[in-house]
Each structure stands twice: as structure tokens, then as C-alpha cells.
Amino acid sequence: MIILNLDRVMKARKVKLKDLAVKIGLTDANLSNIKTGKISAIRFSTLNALCKELVCQPADILEYQPE
Numbered sequence: 001m002i003i004l005n006l007d008r009v010m011k012a013r014k015v016k017l018k019d020l021a022v023k024i025g026l027t028d029a030n031l032s033n034i035k036t037g038k039i040s041a042i043r044f045s046t047l048n049a050l051c052k053e054l055v056c057q058p059a060d061i062l063e064y065q066p067e
Contacts, residue, residue: 003063004037009054024049 010020021031026046033039034046047058054060 001065001067003065004034004039004061005063006035006050006061009056009060010035013054015054020050020053023053 010017017031017035018028021028024031024046026034034042034050047061050056050061051058
């Protein structure tokens with residue numbers, strides 16, 4: 001099972017959803033869906049933009065937990 005930790009990374013960096021959405025070119029709604037884990041896929045370009053803006057690694061955002 002893949003867990004999304006975007007909310008934790010954003011909180012640690014004190015970044016607001018609206019500000020991050022504008023910087024990476026997503027709508028608030030789409031970024032909110034990623035943040036809350038209501039997605040089944042994420043584009044590498046989106047993951048790249050998130051990592052670039054949040055100065056983090058993909059493993060900071062995505063986590064694997066066996067079911």
C-alpha cells in the first residue's frame with residue numbers, strides 16, 4: 001500500500017496548499033486530492049514539481065507499507 005505524506009511535508013515546510021498549487025501549476029482541488037490521498041496515480045512531472053518546490057525527495061512524499 002502506498003501512503004502519501006504530502007501533508008506532513010507541507011506542514012514541516014510551512015507551505016499552504018493554495019500557494020503550492022499556484023507554484024506548481026495545479027488547481028487547489030487537484031493538489032488537495034493528492035494531499036489527502038484521494039488519488040490512484042500521480043504523474044512524474046507533478047511529483048518532480050512537488051519535490052523541486054518543497055526541496056525534498058520522492059520518498060519524503062511517497063511511502064510503501066505492506067498490507
